[in-house]
Amino acid sequence: MKKLFIQEVAPRDGFQNEARFIDTEDKIAFVDQLSLCGYAKIEVTSFTSPRAIPALKDAEAVMHRLHRNPDVVYTVLVPNMRGAERAMSCGVDEINLVMSVSETHNLSNLRMSRERSFEQLAAVIEEVRNTDTAINVSLSTVFGCPMQGDIEQSDVLGWIDRFAQLGVNGVTLCDTTGMAYPTQVGSLFSTVIERFSGLQITAHFHNTRGMALANTVTALQAGVERFDSSLGGLGGCPYAPGASGNVTTEDLVHMLELMGYDTGVDLAAILAISRTLAPLIGHDVNSQTLAAGTRMSLHPVPEYVQQLQHSQ
């Protein structure tokens, strides 16, 4: 059985998108539960300005007080040097830097050019590189920009290369608004994995147009071993308020385990946690496996069928 690495983003990418503030104690309890489920990595929070993202204003408290499992990499989103300093003071295992490969999306999301973002992130990488803290870079809109449209594969490769040269440990290719499609995914990841064999490459899919698991299939075929996902599908898409966001962890793990992969994740355990999310966040989660049950959650044989069986 081939081993895969499942990286849970709900505590950061999910809670950040919730209208209701999730209490610090609830966040810690949630991450502590996740820590026992076999994830390779958990994105705990974001060291962003509390004014910009009040939902995660308790980043230090959550990071300091959670009960770490030594088998889990605890990563946090870091937008800039100030965020990196705050994260390092909490002893995170990894910082996750972010910029967009689309100029328009970077201007829209980070309010600066890609070159300016790269300069700032390069300075952070320079500071962190020689510490015990690992560095991942998440590249947004790799499979398409919701304002600009298609992104050239050569542009994506160019940005990965620039970060690889700075010595980062991993790069995540993010389908930020669900524009990826299976053949595109297979082609890009095949090229990236061949060209950047020294980097940990993660696929981060959104299910906005229903293709997240289809994209997962071709990513697997291209050799991807690391997948971001969000319990209950938490974390929406700002460009399509009614649409799905992050691929749902339990749906992803359910499929991968059926396909014979070893995800390490305890599906029954995460389904039990997912079931507690609706009351916590105040609305239904987006989980097909929770709604329908796992494939082998069989239904009882009705009595009239039993009678027919006996009368044969």
Next chain:
Amino acid sequence: MKKLFIQEVAPRDGFQNEARFIDTEDKIAFVDQLSLCGYAKIEVTSFTSPRAIPALKDAEAVMHRLHRNPDVVYTVLVPNMRGAERAMSCGVDEINLVMSVSETHNLSNLRMSRERSFEQLAAVIEEVRNTDTAINVSLSTVFGCPMQGDIEQSDVLGWIDRFAQLGVNGVTLCDTTGMAYPTQVGSLFSTVIERFSGLQITAHFHNTRGMALANTVTALQAGVERFDSSLGGLGGCPYAPGASGNVTTEDLVHMLELMGYDTGVDLAAILAISRTLAPLIGHDVNSQTLAAGTRMSLHPVPEYVQQLQHSQ
């Protein structure tokens, strides 16, 4: 561009599952609209007992009064000889027979053993074989039975073989309750297409556990060219009332066209029709592409981004 065949099942599989009776005029108008969208086949109705399925009690009226497009194959579900006679009297292009490869599911759904079903269907095939009407057989629960669990691939192959020997034109492998997963789908369809090269083989997926498009990817890789789907995802799963049912046509076509296939289907036209379904059936449809827009439905660049662009 490889040509695929998209077969719309909403008028039968969808409307059959609606609590609200869809007026005959509305059914006819719906099928007439679908007839102009480039589908290879449309499953119009079911010639079942009106007492068993009152939702489709107007089968003759719908079939007689629709405006046929000569490029579309109009097929109907037929459970038995009486249904076949009614269908033939309406001049259908194809009859679609159905039985389950799971004994328990066949007893549950058709209230008879598989052997008894086969005998009845064989008698229908004997009657219809030498007419202009084509014959398809839909095999239910091919990828798993919700009561019995796994189904042996050899059992599926055995049932296909028995129908192939009777001279049917096509066989549809149905994932009746969404138990199929990508590796299983690839393996089964590869074997079936190799072994039964004279049959038209259709994949009929449900999205109950989110895997319909992922299964489509491996079905394509195995050589499948024909796909059933339902506009707006109409048609639920009786075993999981809250869960998704049939794969949604617009989500399927959207993905296939992005992957470079020629589906023949006019995506904009079917999205426009899908948008009219909610008022007709009285509840929301299950359509990611309708909710989020197609991949290249781009969003305007916000004013502050335009200002940043100009100030660079």
